[in-house]
Amino acid sequence: MRDILMGVSRAGMKESGDPDLLVVLLPRTCHASFLFTDNHFRSGSVIYSQKAFRRRSSLRAFVVNSGNANCGTGEEGVRHARMMAEKVGEVLGVDPEDVLVFSTGVIGKPLPLDRVLEAIKKACSDLKPLDLEEASRVIGTTDSFPKFTSLKKGSLEVFGFAKGAGMISPSMATMLAFVFTNAKADPETLRDIHREVCDRTFNSITVDNCKSTNDSFGVIALGEVDADREDLRSALEEVSLSLAKKIVEDGEGATRVIKVTVRNASMVAKAREIARAVAGSLLVKTAVYGRDPNWGRILAAAGSTEFPVDPFKVRVFIGGHLLYDGKPRPEAEDRARSHMKEEREVEIVVDLGEGKESWTYYSSDLGYEYIRVNAEYRT
Numbered sequence: 001m002r003d004i005l006m007g008v009s010r011a012g013m014k015e016s017g018d019p020d021l022l023v024v025l026l027p028r029t030c031h032a033s034f035l036f037t038d039n040h041f042r043s044g045s046v047i048y049s050q051k052a053f054r055r056r057s058s059l060r061a062f063v064v065n066s067g068n069a070n071c072g073t074g075e076e077g078v079r080h081a082r083m084m085a086e087k088v089g090e091v092l093g094v095d096p097e098d099v100l101v102f103s104t105g106v107i108g109k110p111l112p113l114d115r116v117l118e119a120i121k122k123a124c125s126d127l128k129p130l131d132l133e134e135a136s137r138v139i140g141t142t143d144s145f146p147k148f149t150s151l152k153k154g155s156l157e158v159f160g161f162a163k164g165a166g167m168i169s170p171s172m173a174t175m176l177a178f179v180f181t182n183a184k185a186d187p188e189t190l191r192d193i194h195r196e197v198c199d200r201t202f203n204s205i206t207v208d209n210c211k212s213t214n215d216s217f218g219v220i221a222l223g224e225v226d227a228d229r230e231d232l233r234s235a236l237e238e239v240s241l242s243l244a245k246k247i248v249e250d251g252e253g254a255t256r257v258i259k260v261t262v263r264n265a266s267m268v269a270k271a272r273e274i275a276r277a278v279a280g281s282l283l284v285k286t287a288v289y290g291r292d293p294n295w296g297r298i299l300a301a302a303g304s305t306e307f308p309v310d311p312f313k314v315r316v317f318i319g320g321h322l323l324y325d326g327k328p329r330p331e332a333e334d335r336a337r338s339h340m341k342e343e344r345e346v347e348i349v350v351d352l353g354e355g356k357e358s359w360t361y362y363s364s365d366l367g368y369e370y371i372r373v374n375a376e377y378r379t
Contacts, residue, residue, distance in 0.1 A: 001003065001091070001123065001263075002143055003027040003078045003102065003222070004025070004026055004027065004129070004130040004180065005022065005024070005025040005127040005128065005129060005130065005354065006022060006024050006025070006127065006128060006129070006130045006131065006135055006139065006213035007022070007023045007025075007111070007122075007123030007124055007125070007126050007127045007128070008023075008123055008134065008135075008138050009021050009023050009119040009120075009122040009123040010119060010124075011065065011112060011116045011118070012073045012115055013065060013066065013067030013068045013112065013116075014066065014067040014072070014103065014109075015139045016068075016136075018065045018137075019120075019137075019138045020065060020066045020138065020159060021063070021064070021066070021091075021116065021119040021120065021123055022065075022066075022123070022135055022138045022139055023061065023062075023088060023120060023124055023176070024030050024040045024061060024062050024063075024064075024128075024130065024135070025060070025061045025094075025124075025125040025127060026059065026060055026222070026358055027057070027222070027284050027348065028060070028222075028223075029056065029060045029095075029098055029149070030059055030060070030220050030221055030222055030223060031058060031060060031185060031186065031187050031188055031190055031220075031223065032053075032058060032059040032090045032190070032216040032217065032219065032220045032221065033057070033187070033190045033191045033194035034049070034050075034053050034216060034217070034219075035194065035195070035198055035216070035217050036049070036050050036099070036215060036216050037216070037331070039215070039328045041071070041072070041155065042071070042080040042324075043069050043070050043071035043072075043077065043325070043350065044070045044073060044075075044076070044077020044079075044080060044081050044103075045070045045071075045077070045081040045101045045102055045103040046102075046215075046216065047077075047081075048081035048082055048085070048101055048341045049081070049100040049101050049102065049216070052085070052097060052099075052100060053100060056097060056330070057187045057191075057295050058098055058187075058314045059098055059099075059100060059218075059220060060094045060095065061088055061089075061092060061094055061098065061100075062099060062100040062101070062102065062140045062178075062218075063084055063085070063088050063099065063101055063103040063120060063123075064101075064103070064138070064176065065084075065102075065104075065105075065106075065116060065119075065134075066103075066109070066138060066140065066141055066163075067105040067106070067141065068105040068106060068109055068111055068226050069103050069106060069107045069108075069109075070102060070103035070111050071107045072107050072108040073108070073109070073110050073111070074299075076110065076270075076292050077110075077111070077169070078112045078115050080110075080116075080276035081103070082101075083117065083279075084101045084114065084116060084117070084120060085099040085100070085101050085316075085363065086099075087117050087120045087121065087154050088120055089125060089208065091098045091120065091121055091125065095143040095229055095335065097265050098275075099343065100137075100218075100255035102176055102216050103143055104141055104163065105120060105158075105229070106137060107263040107315075110211050112214065113324075119133040123354075130173050130240070131353050132146075132148035132149075132150065132160070132161045133146045133148050133161075134160045134168055135148070135178075135305075136148045136162065136163060137162040138165045139161075139169060141213075142164045142252055142373060143163050143164070143248075143250055144250055145250060146161070147161060147162040147163060147164070147243055147245075147246040147247060147250070148160065148161040148162070148243075149242040149243060150236055150239070150311065151237055151239050153231065153235055155182075155225045155227075156181070156182065156183055156225060156227050156231060156232065156235055157181065158179065158180070158181045158183075158235040158238075159177030159179070159180055159239065159241045160177060160178055160180060160239055160240070160243060161177075161178060161243075161283050162175070162176060162177035162178070162244075162247060163175070163176050163247075164176065164177075164247040164250070165178075171230035175202065175215050175216075175217075176215070176217075177202060177218070177240070177243055177244075177258060178217075178218050178234060179217075179218070179219050179220070179239055179240055179243070179310065180219075180331075181219070181220070181221055181222065181227075181232065181235070181236065182222045182223075182224040182225050182230050183221055183222075183223075183225055183227035183361075184221065184223045184225065184226055184227065184353065185221040185223075185225070185232065185255065189229065190364040191265035192218060192234055193219075193232060194217075194219045194236075195235060195238045196233060197219075197237045197240050197290070198217055198239075198240070198257050200236060200237060200241070200360075201240040201241045201243075201244040202240060202243075202244050202273070202326050204244070204272075204276075204359070204360065204361045204362065205244045205245075205247060205248050205361070205362045205363070206248075206276070206279055206280045206361070206362075206363050207247070207248060207251035207254070207363070213318070217240075217275045219236060226250045228292040232327040234336040236261060244362065245257065245362055248317065248362045248363060248364045249344075249364070249365030251365075251370070252369065252370045252373040252374065253366070253367050253368065253369025253370035253371075253372070253373060254347070254356070254364035254366075254367075254370075255289060255364055255365055255367060256289070256340070256346050256364065256365040257344060257345045257346070257350065257362060257363075257364060258279060258284070258285070258288055258345075258346050258348060258362065258363040258364060258365060259345055259346070259360060259361075259362055260275050260278045260279040260348045260349075260350070260360065260361045260362070261348070261349050261350070261358060261359070261360045261361075261362065262274045262350045262351075262352065262358060262359055263349060263350070263351050263352070263357075263358040263362075264352050264353050264354060264355055264356065264357075264358070265338070265352045265354065265355050265357045265358065265359075266352070266354045266355035266357065267355065267357055268350075268357045268359065269307075269317055270305075270307040270357070271352075271357045271358050271359035272359040272361075273287060273305045273306070273307060274302050274305055274307060274309070274352075274359075274363040275350075275359045275360065275365060276361055277301045277302060277304055277305050277313045277342070278298055278301045278302055278350060278361070279349065279361035280363065280365035281297060281298075281300075281301035282299050282303055282366060283297040283300070283301070283357055284298055284348075284363075285363060285364070285365050286345050286367070287339045288340060289365035289366060290343050291337055291338070292340075292360050293318045293321075293323060293336035293337050293340060295298075295318070295323040295324045295328075296314045298316050298348060298356055299311075299314065299324065299350075299352065302314070302350050302367055310352070310353070310354070311315075311326070311353065312326045313353040314350065314351065314356060315328075315349075315350075315351040315353065316348070316351075316353055317348070317351070318336040318339060318340065318346065318347070318348055318349075319335070319336055319338075319339025319347055319350040320339075320347070321336040321339065321341070321347065321350075325338055331337060339357075348363075
């Protein structure tokens with residue numbers, strides 16, 4: 001981590017006046033893998049960075065601005081992103097083709113480009129070792145706490161930082177995540193591992209079922225130590241899941257994390273889709289907020305997908321307490337309710353009783369504060 005440098009500055013995009021621009025410089029050009037939102041209404045920064053990354057699949061530096069999504073501003077948004085990359089390249093003396101640009105914040109406001117370029121110059125002129133906590137704070141918007149984590153297993157190191165609290169339903173939320181490893185990995189291997197990890201982590205969380213225009217998740221290999229593929233995949237998944245769960249925990253107005261596991265399904269796709277439906281159900285989320293073990297809402301969501309659910313085989317548990325197994329189990333409701341009141345993470349299990357496949361999705365409850373935060377976001 002000490003070989004990665006960062007610079008922060010202010011361009012006046014946050015009403016708080018806090019730092020809102022981050023530049024990260026790697027010690028060398030590194031192999032990387034990036035996944036971006038598949039929302040068709042993408043920000044200019046995403047459009048620019050996707051095209052730039054496809055040309056090289058490598059990275060030397062990146063810049064993130066917070067407080068302005070650089071989205072919905074036409075071709076100008078793409079030009080502004082390119083100018084940001086060029087400014088980083090100019091000041092740091094690196095190839096601008098190896099610089100990516102990320103933005104997060106309010107949609108539909110043009111970037112204050114002159115201030116942004118000046119802020120980039122200041123950030124690049126005052127570099128220091130990467131501080132994960134500070135980096136997360138700089139790129140945050142409605143986040144209530146910074147999101148960062150690190151892991152060391154023998155000589156293998158994985159660490160990263162992220163932001164996100166609302167507009168979270170990634171499909172690769174407003175979500176940004178950057179994970180680094182000191183491992184050596186060729187681009188193809190890194191890309192394959194990255195997709196596997198993303199599916200089980202950032203692509204398996206939801207706060208409000210709203211897909212962002214700016215989602216981006218990158219894995220960067222510094223190329224310093226040899227690592228077994230499975231060890232690397234496992235470490236990347238552990239760090240990415242930690243960051244993803246922090247985003248869910250910080251869901252706007254959230255009081256509980258909801259862990260939804262669908263098990264004993266006939267195929268992975270079925271387990272995943274049903275888990276997504278339960279985790280994203282507004283009725284389930286509000287029931288958790290009210291500490292109501294309403295298994296009927298869970299089963300209604302589970303049965304709403306294209307995949308059939310046998311009402312006589314399926315079982316529902318909350319906190320390990322069986323609430324339904326073809327018929328209601330009312331004697332377990334008080335114990336399930338206690339779990340929902342006492343535990344920060346509410347565990348819901350839907351057992352289909354038909355196979356061996358499983359999938360876990362993370363969500364957050366939904367209460368009054370989410371409405372207030374988002375109703376007042378621009379006003």
